[in-house]
Amino acid sequence: xxxxxxxxxxALFLLLVAAGSTxxxxxxxxxxxxxxxxxxxxxxxxxxxxxxxxxxxGDADIYLREEKDKSTILSGLERLVETVLVRQxxxxxxxxxxxxxxxxxxxxxxxxxxxxDDQFRMLLEQEGLTPSAYRRRIRWQLERGAIVRAKxxxxxxxxxxxxxxxxxxxxxxxxxxxxxxxEVLVLPFPAGEAGTDNGVRIRIAAQRASDSLRSGMxxxxxxxxxxxxxxxxxxxxxxxxNEEDLVPEIGKEVHRLKTGETSPPIFVExxxxxxRVLDRRGGKLQDFSAVKGLLREELTxxxxxxxxxxxxxxxxxxxxxxxxx
Numbered sequence: 001x002x003x004x005x006x007x008x009x010x011a012l013f014l015l016l017v018a019a020g021s022t023x024x025x026x027x028x029x030x031x032x033x034x035x036x037x038x039x040x041x042x043x044x045x046x047x048x049x050x051x052x053x054x055x056x057x058g059d060a061d062i063y064l065r066e067e068k069d070k071s072t073i074l075s076g077l078e079r080l081v082e083t084v085l086v087r088q089x090x091x092x093x094x095x096x097x098x099x100x101x102x103x104x105x106x107x108x109x110x111x112x113x114x115x116x117d118d119q120f121r122m123l124l125e126q127e128g129l130t131p132s133a134y135r136r137r138i139r140w141q142l143e144r145g146a147i148v149r150a151k152x153x154x155x156x157x158x159x160x161x162x163x164x165x166x167x168x169x170x171x172x173x174x175x176x177x178x179x180x181x182x183e184v185l186v187l188p189f190p191a192g193e194a195g196t197d198n199g200v201r202i203r204i205a206a207q208r209a210s211d212s213l214r215s216g217m218x219x220x221x222x223x224x225x226x227x228x229x230x231x232x233x234x235x236x237x238x239x240x241x242n243e244e245d246l247v248p249e250i251g252k253e254v255h256r257l258k259t260g261e262t263s264p265p266i267f268v269e270x271x272x273x274x275x276r277v278l279d280r281r282g283g284k285l286q287d288f289s290a291v292k293g294l295l296r297e298e299l300t301x302x303x304x305x306x307x308x309x310x311x312x313x314x315x316x317x318x319x320x321x322x323x324x325x
Contacts, residue, residue, distance in 0.1 A: 085319055213276075
């Protein structure tokens with residue numbers, strides 16, 4: 001992928017956006033990339049940034065205006081390029097995802113949680129998503145699955161023996177009644193500011209904090225790094241607590257983590273949490289048959305991630321991509 005005219009074009013676009021929001025001037029769109037002769041516009045890029053960060057589309061300007069790392073901006077654009085490549089290839093092989101399939105997937109999520117429309121909307125708002133943004137996210141998940149099935153189905157097929165081995169590797173996660181000791185980075189929303197510019201900055205900070213932790217920084221170092229952006233940021237180390245006693249949002253993520261692993265940002269009503277499992281003790285191992293289906297799905301997902309990455313490499317090699325930021 002070629003990158004050129006990065007900051008001048010982006011700065012001009014943001015200036016025009018700001019002028020439109022304050023003085024009523026029209027917002028001027030432009031092209032940020034061309035993928036096999038298909039253009040990607042500034043507005044599409046801004047929309048994708050907002051969805052990835054879980055913030056309102058208009059507030060993506062804050063992120064684009066303040067992000068100093070050019071590679072971070074370009075990595076966000078690359079994900080959008082990948083979306084276009086996958087959709088182009090699905091269209092070529094006659095396997096596009098329909099609106100009906102998206103409808104069915106959304107309804108399946110609501111039914112699985114026994115959620116009313118209002119409850120579902122409230123959950124989306126907590127994640128910083130609109131219903132339309134969530135539909136786009138679901139579509140992308142379906143398209144990823146479709147391209148993997150079309151091109152790499154043999155590579156993601158899982159045998160009974162492999163599921164059993166995966167259970168042994170992850171059995172600490174399936175101890176009923178186990179106690180867990182956690183380290184938690186808390187980035188609080190000031191009262192009543194979850195949806196304000198300040199709340200948006202905290203959501204952006206949470207994504208950056210997650211990246212910093214993955215790069216090897218400690219929780220204390222990350223808390224110090226973002227304390228000026230997020231007043232009240234702190235690290236809490238817990239004593240051993242029963243996993244079943246954790247609030248649902250936290251318990252769900254802890255159950256997915258092996259000892260030593262760190263969660264992605266967990267958005268709750270009062271702020272954002274990032275959690276590392278420090279230790280586990282006690283508990284009785286669940287019967288393999290009780291978790292076999294879950295583990296098969298999880299292992300298939302892991303293999304699908306690898307297969308999808310391989311598909312992207314192939315698509316990019318065959319594509320003509322011109323980055324115009």
